[in-house]
Amino acid sequence: MEAVDVVRGSKTFGRANNVLKDISFKIEPGEMVGLIGPSGSGKSTLIKLLCGLEASDRELGSRISLFGKTTQSDGRITRDCRPMRRDVGVIFQQFNLVGRMSLLKNVLAGRLGHVPAWRGTLGAFPRSERVKALKALERVGMVDFAHQRASTLSGGQQQRGAIARALTQEAKLILADEPIASLDPSSAEHVMEALGEINRQDGTTVIVSLHQIDHAFKHCRRVIALKEGRIIYDGDMAGIGPNDLAALYGMESMGDQESRQRRKTNGATPPPSSPSPQQAAGRVPAFHDLAAPVASNVPS
Numbered sequence: 559m560e561a562v563d564v565v566r567g568s569k570t571f572g573r574a575n576n577v578l579k580d581i582s583f584k585i586e587p588g589e590m591v592g593l594i595g596p597s598g599s600g601k602s603t604l605i606k607l608l609c610g611l612e613a614s615d616r617e618l619g620s621r622i623s624l625f626g627k628t629t630q631s632d633g634r635i636t637r638d639c640r641p642m643r644r645d646v647g648v649i650f651q652q653f654n655l656v657g658r659m660s661l662l663k664n665v666l667a668g669r670l671g672h673v674p675a676w677r678g679t680l681g682a683f684p685r686s687e688r689v690k691a692l693k694a695l696e697r698v699g700m701v702d703f704a705h706q707r708a709s710t711l712s713g714g715q716q717q718r719g720a721i722a723r724a725l726t727q728e729a730k731l732i733l734a735d736e737p738i739a740s741l742d743p744s745s746a747e748h749v750m751e752a753l754g755e756i757n758r759q760d761g762t763t764v765i766v767s768l769h770q771i772d773h774a775f776k777h778c779r780r781v782i783a784l785k786e787g788r789i790i791y792d793g794d795m796a797g798i799g800p801n802d803l804a805a806l807y808g809m810e811s812m813g814d815q816e817s818r819q820r821r822k823t824n825g826a827t828p829p830p831s832s833p834s835p836q837q838a839a840g841r842v843p844a845f846h847d848l849a850a851p852v853a854s855n856v857p858s
């Protein structure tokens with residue numbers, strides 16, 4: 559049984575903004591898959607379809623199943639979707655934690671699907687739940703910050719907290735939408751390592767959308783590349799060559815990438831990302847190296 563099975567998923571906003579176009583793929587339990595593609599290619603929309611935040615277009619035959627349970631059928635969210643969400647941990651680029659609550663309380667919120675509602679509402683989690691949450695914080699190296707207000711943590715610490723919450727939730731599937739987009743290289747690496755470790759040790763299926771392609775090279779064996787709402791590559795990360803990347807990112811020059819990244823980091827110039835082992839070994843050019851050949855293809 560697949561962890562994720564998407565059959566003919568499409569998404570149109572408004573009348574004609576066809577953002578995802580007839581997408582099908584399967585992901586086996588325990589895979590760690592990088593979702594890459596230029597800005598606007600539909601990565602976040604796909605993640606929202608997978609966690610049931612958006613319904614796909616009402617088309618006969620379209621279906622999304624997670625671990626054998628159909629969560630969307632013919633573009634309608636099914637009754638199985640809500641209980642399924644308990645098994646899905648979602649991590650966004652930011653705003654994952656409630657700032658005024660302690661980190662520990664935020665992490666305990668991951669247990670809300672598991673404890674009786676009144677206990678959760680009162681914040682009266684049993685000791686066993688609190689131990690579980692503290693163990694999760696320990697795994698991501700954040701146990702010392704358990705009682706600190708989430709708003710006072712750095713971006714990378716908050717993301718590790720969000721991962722701890724998914725761990726406490728005992729999520730079978732983690733969907734992370736650009737979890738490292740606004741982090742410095744070392745915090746980004748910490749967060750990616752935490753995701754990778756959970757994937758390897760617990761067998762949790764992870765889908766992570768990434769703009770920093772070198773992180774996808776380093777941490778994801780499989781990659782799904784989206785362009786203009788279609789899958790243009792789905793396979794071994796090692797099988798992607800410079801030409802594939804040039805085709806994927808097309809005319810989106812490094813200048814566009816940088817200004818986009820700056821928007822996401824509230825104006826701060828993004829730090830350069832470090833090369834992956836493949837890049838260091840010269841097998842794959844760094845993403846920014848592609849800008850020159852791509853730009854030289856522009857017809858004058």
Ligand SMILES: Nc1ncnc2c1ncn2[C@@H]1O[C@H](COP(=O)(O)OP(=O)(O)OP(=O)(O)O)[C@@H](O)[C@H]1O
Binds near residue numbers: 571595600602
């Ligand atoms: N709720 C919405 N209403 C209307 N249009 C939307 C909505 N959500 C997304 N879109 C549009 O869908 C397209 C794909 O957006 P999406 O956020 O999925 O792209 P992305 O690949 O995640 O991009 P980025 O790398 O910039 O995060 C964009 O053109 C966006 O404007």
Ligand SMILES: [Mg+2]
Binds near residue numbers: 601602603735736
């Ligand atoms: Mg996005």
